Amino acid sequence: MIYPSLPPASYTETLWFDLERERLFREHWILVGMTQQLPSENCYITREVGGIPVLVQKIGGQLRAFKNACPHRLCPIQTGAFGNRKLLCPYHGWSFGQEGRLRGIPLGTGYNFSEEDKVCMDLQTYPLEAVGDFLFVNVSATPKPISWQFSDDMLLLLTELSRFLSREVSYTSWTGKYNWKLNYENIIEGEGQHVPFVHQTTLAPSFKSEGSPVPPSHLFRPDGPLGKIHLTEMPDWAHSPIPGLDDNGKPKKIDVREVSDIKRRRIAYTPRWHSERMESCDRGWYFACHIFPNVNVSITSGEWCFLEQFSPLAPDRTEYHSWAFSARLKEGVRPMPHLLWGFHHNEKRVVDEDVVVFEEVQKVLASRPDNAGYLGENERTLAAFGRYYLQCLKKGEDYA
Amino acid sequence: MRESLLVVGPDSSVKSAFALAREIFPDRKIVCHEAPTTDYYRFDLSGLSAFPAEKWEIAIAVNEYWINDVRRAFHEAIAARGGYREISLISPRASVSPDAEIGKGSLVYGGCFLGGGCQVGRHAVLRPNVFLGENVRIGNYVTLEANVSIREDCCVGDFVTVCANSSLLLRTSVGAHCYLNLARQYSGKIRSGTFYSPMFENPIHFFGEGFTPEPESVT
Numbered sequence: 001m002i003y004p005s006l007p008p009a010s011y012t013e014t015l016w017f018d019l020e021r022e023r024l025f026r027e028h029w030i031l032v033g034m035t036q037q038l039p040s041e042n043c044y045i046t047r048e049v050g051g052i053p054v055l056v057q058k059i060g061g062q063l064r065a066f067k068n069a070c071p072h073r074l075c076p077i078q079t080g081a082f083g084n085r086k087l088l089c090p091y092h093g094w095s096f097g098q099e100g101r102l103r104g105i106p107l108g109t110g111y112n113f114s115e116e117d118k119v120c121m122d123l124q125t126y127p128l129e130a131v132g133d134f135l136f137v138n139v140s141a142t143p144k145p146i147s148w149q150f151s152d153d154m155l156l157l158l159t160e161l162s163r164f165l166s167r168e169v170s171y172t173s174w175t176g177k178y179n180w181k182l183n184y185e186n187i188i189e190g191e192g193q194h195v196p197f198v199h200q201t202t203l204a205p206s207f208k209s210e211g212s213p214v215p216p217s218h219l220f221r222p223d224g225p226l227g228k229i230h231l232t233e234m235p236d237w238a239h240s241p242i243p244g245l246d247d248n249g250k251p252k253k254i255d256v257r258e259v260s261d262i263k264r265r266r267i268a269y270t271p272r273w274h275s276e277r278m279e280s281c282d283r284g285w286y287f288a289c290h291i292f293p294n295v296n297v298s299i300t301s302g303e304w305c306f307l308e309q310f311s312p313l314a315p316d317r318t319e320y321h322s323w324a325f326s327a328r329l330k331e332g333v334r335p336m337p338h339l340l341w342g343f344h345h346n347e348k349r350v351v352d353e354d355v356v357v358f359e360e361v362q363k364v365l366a367s368r369p370d371n372a373g374y375l376g377e378n379e380r381t382l383a384a385f386g387r388y389y390l391q392c393l394k395k396g397e398d399y400a
Numbered sequence: 401m402r403e404s405l406l407v408v409g410p411d412s413s414v415k416s417a418f419a420l421a422r423e424i425f426p427d428r429k430i431v432c433h434e435a436p437t438t439d440y441y442r443f444d445l446s447g448l449s450a451f452p453a454e455k456w457e458i459a460i461a462v463n464e465y466w467i468n469d470v471r472r473a474f475h476e477a478i479a480a481r482g483g484y485r486e487i488s489l490i491s492p493r494a495s496v497s498p499d500a501e502i503g504k505g506s507l508v509y510g511g512c513f514l515g516g517g518c519q520v521g522r523h524a525v526l527r528p529n530v531f532l533g534e535n536v537r538i539g540n541y542v543t544l545e546a547n548v549s550i551r552e553d554c555c556v557g558d559f560v561t562v563c564a565n566s567s568l569l570l571r572t573s574v575g576a577h578c579y580l581n582l583a584r585q586y587s588g589k590i591r592s593g594t595f596y597s598p599m600f601e602n603p604i605h606f607f608g609e610g611f612t613p614e615p616e617s618v619t
Contacts, residue, residue, distance in 0.1 A: 335608045
C-alpha cells in the first residue's frame with residue numbers, strides 16, 4: 001500500500017512556512033529547554049517559538065515564560081542564548097518583576113507616563129509546563145492543556161526519565177540547510193530503514209542485538225516505573241496500530257496524542273569505561289521517544305541520552321538543538337563534562353551523516369517535483385505525521 | 401635529591417617527557433616507564449614496584465585526555481601509593497622570569513616564555529613555545545598546546561586545554577573545565593564548562609553542579 005507524502009511545497013515555500021508557524025508551532029506546546037539549564041535565580045534561556053522570541057527565566061524560585069521583548073521599544077530583555085541576569089531591558093533600563101510587571105523606569109518622570117498608561121507595559125507572559133525536567137511553552141492566544149497534546153504515558157515517561165537522567169547536561173545548537181520536517185521524518189521513520197545505509201559504520205553496528213548479557217531493565221520491567229506504558233518494540237513496529245485509521249482502515253481525524261510515540265529495540269551492549277560510574281537502568285536497549293512536533297529523545301543502553309529538536313528558521317533552514325545526558329552518576333562520582341562532550345561528538349557524527357542526505361533532498365524538493373515521494377506500510381508513522389500536519393494547517397479539514 | 405628519576409605515564413606523552421628530563425638532567429639516571437591502561441581510567445601501576453620510592457624521584461606525564469581529568473586520576477593513583485617525591489620538569493631552553501611560579505608536577509617544554517608574575521598551577525603541561533605575558537594565572541591540570549600565546553593578566557581555570565596556535569587576548573578569563581579546541585583568538589569571559597570544537601558551529605555548554613551561569617552585571 002502507498003501512503004501519501006506531504007506536498008513538496010510544504011518543504012520549500014514561504015507560504016507553508018508561515019502557516020506552520022501560525023497554526024502548528026503557535027498552537028502546540030513546544031519544548032524550550034531543560035530545568036538543568038536554569039539552576040538558580042535569574043538564570044534564563046531564550047528561544048524562538050513559531051517565530052516569537054521567548055524568554056524563560058527563574059524568578060523568585062519559579063520558572064516563568066515571557067515574550068522576550070520590552071514593551072517600550074521591543075528590545076529583547078535578554079540577548080544571550082542563556083545566562084544569569086536580572087529582568088531588565090538592556091536598551092533603556094526598564095525593569096520587570098516576578099510576574100513580568102513593569103517595576104521601574106529610569107528617568108521615569110521624563111516619559112510622563114500615568115499609572116493608567118503603564119498598565120499595558122508589562123511583559124507578555126506565556127504558559128509554561130515542566131514535565132519532569134522538560135520545559136514546554138505554549139504561545140497560543142488560547143492555549144490548550146498539555147494533556148491535550150501528550151498522552152498520560154508520554155507525560156509519565158518524561159517525568160520518570162527526568163528522575164533517571166543525570167543532573168548534568170551539555171547543550172549546543174547548529175543550523176542546517178534543509179527543512180525541519182526532513183529531520184523529524186527521518187527520526188520517526190518506522191524501522192530505521194536508513195540506518196544500514198546512511199550510518200553504516202556509526203549507528204548500524206550497535207543496532208545488532210548481539211552483545212554482553214544485560215540485566216533486567218529497571219525502567220521497563222513489568223513492576224518498574226515505566227512497566228505499564230504503551231510502547232512498541234522492534235521488530236513489531238511495523239505491526240503496531242496505525243494512527244489515524246479507524247477499525248475499517250478508513251482515515252479519520254487524527255488525535256494529536258497519536259502522533260507522538262515511544263519505541264524500543266534490543267541492541268548490542270558492551271560496557272565502556274563510564275558504565276561502572278553511572279546508574280544505568282536499560283542496558284542493551286535503544287529507546288526513542290518522538291514528541292510531536294519536533295523533538296526526539298533517545299537513550300542508548302540506558303547510558304547515553306540525546307534530546308534533539310528541529311526548529312524551523314526558514315523553509316530551507318533548520319536550527320538543530322542538541323542536549324546530551326548520561327544516566328545518573330553513582331554516589332561520589334564527580335560531574336564529567338568530558339563524558340557528555342564525548343557523547344555529543346558521537347551523536348554529531350551520526351547527525352552529520354543524515355544532514356548530507358537532508359541537504360541533497362532539499363535541493364531536489366526545491367526543483368518543484370510533482371510529489372515528495374511514496375511511503376510504504378512501514379512508514380505509516382510518517383504518513384500519520386503528515387496527515388496531522390495538514391490537519392493543523394487546514395484548520396481541521398481532513399486529509400486522506 | 402634522590403639518585404634516580406622515573407618518568408612515568410599511561411600514554412605516549414611519557415616519551416616526550418623522558419626526552420625533556422634528559423635535557424634537564426643529562427648526567428642523571430632516568431628511566432621511562434609506561435604504565436599500561438586498559439581504558440582511560442584504569443592504570444596498571446604494578447611495574448612501579450621495581451622503582452622503590454625511597455630511591456626514585458618521579459615525574460608524571462599524561463596527555464590532555466578528557467580535558468586533563470585522566471591526568472588528575474593518574475596523579476591521584478600515584479599519590480595513593482605514597483612515598484614518591486614528584487618534581488616538575490622545566491626545560492633549560494624555557495625562559496622563566498625569576499618571580500614566576502610553577503606548581504609541583506608540571507612540565508614546561510623548550511621555547512616557552514613565562515613573564516614576570518606568572519603563576520602556573522600543579523600538574524600543568526606547557527608544550528613548546530607557549531608564551532605567557534606578565535601576571536598570567538594558570539590553574540591546576542591545564543594543558544597549553546604548542547605555540548599558545550596568552551597575553552597579560554589572563555586567567556585560566558583548572559582542567560583547561562587550549563589547542564595549538566591559539567591566543568588569549570589581554571585579560572581574558574577562562575573558567576574551569578574548558579576545552580578551547582579551535583585554533584583562534586579568544587577574548588572576554590569564557591564560562592566554566594565551555595567546549596569549542598571544530599565539529600560544532602557553536603560551543604557546547606555544560607550545566608551542572610559547579611557550572612551555574614554566573615550573574616551578569618546589569619549596570
